[in-house]
Amino acid sequence: MFTFGIGTVLLVLLVVLLFSAIWIFREYERGIVFTLGRFSRVAGPGLVIVIPAIQQVVRVDLRTVVLEVPTQDVISRDNVSVKVSAVVYFRIVDAEKAIIEVKDFFNATSQLAQTTLRSVLGKHQLDDMLAEREKLNLDVRESLDVQTASWGIKVSNVEIKQIDLTESMIRAIARQAEAERERRAKVIHAEGELQASEKLFQAARVLAQEPQAIQLRYLETLTVIGADKNTTIIFPLPVDLLASFLHKPA
Incomplete structure (x- = not known):
């Protein structure tokens, strides 16, 4: 032993x-x-x-922590239901507060990120969510950073990963986009007609000031008609020429 x-x-x-x-x-x-x-x-x-x-x-x-925010059901300002997922980047800047002020800083930040994401996105319309994602990221980050400051945590970045829509909403957005394209096409066509009418008006004013220009235009028109091999040709006559014959004394 x-x-x-x-x-x-x-x-x-x-x-x-x-x-x-x-x-x-x-x-x-x-x-x-x-x-x-x-x-x-x-x-x-x-x-x-x-x-x-x-x-x-x-x-x-003290290293930066990548926090995956679970998919959240968000109702936009215009009453559209969407599913949103995001990722949050944060780090501890005050170790004392991170341990003393909150029991589990990681879980607390995760829960706060979920509620903040729903709250901030719920204030915006669906079009803003789809078109202004950078602004939404900034709004969520600023709101989250203010609330976690008392825990000694600095939120450096928030990225909205995905916004999922229902099938009916996707079809509605497609119809809206098609209607917008048709509207733009009609506007462009109307603008072209307006510009063409303005040019024709300017040309008419020039021709009215120069009678010889009208005769040249007649000749050019006849040349075009002859090139098309038409069997019938109509010769336009100036109104002032006919008037001179009608008012000629017997």
């Missing part, structure tokens, strides 16, 4: 206490030190010595 002396036991206890008193924190880590249950200091990075059984340490990671 093996027997251990008091000295050996004390040596083992000393080694155990020594190992439990030494903490090593990486560059992106901090340690929240509590002395008899009361906050003492924020330690790290590097080697940190604590008093075993008197002081406790909570390790905190």
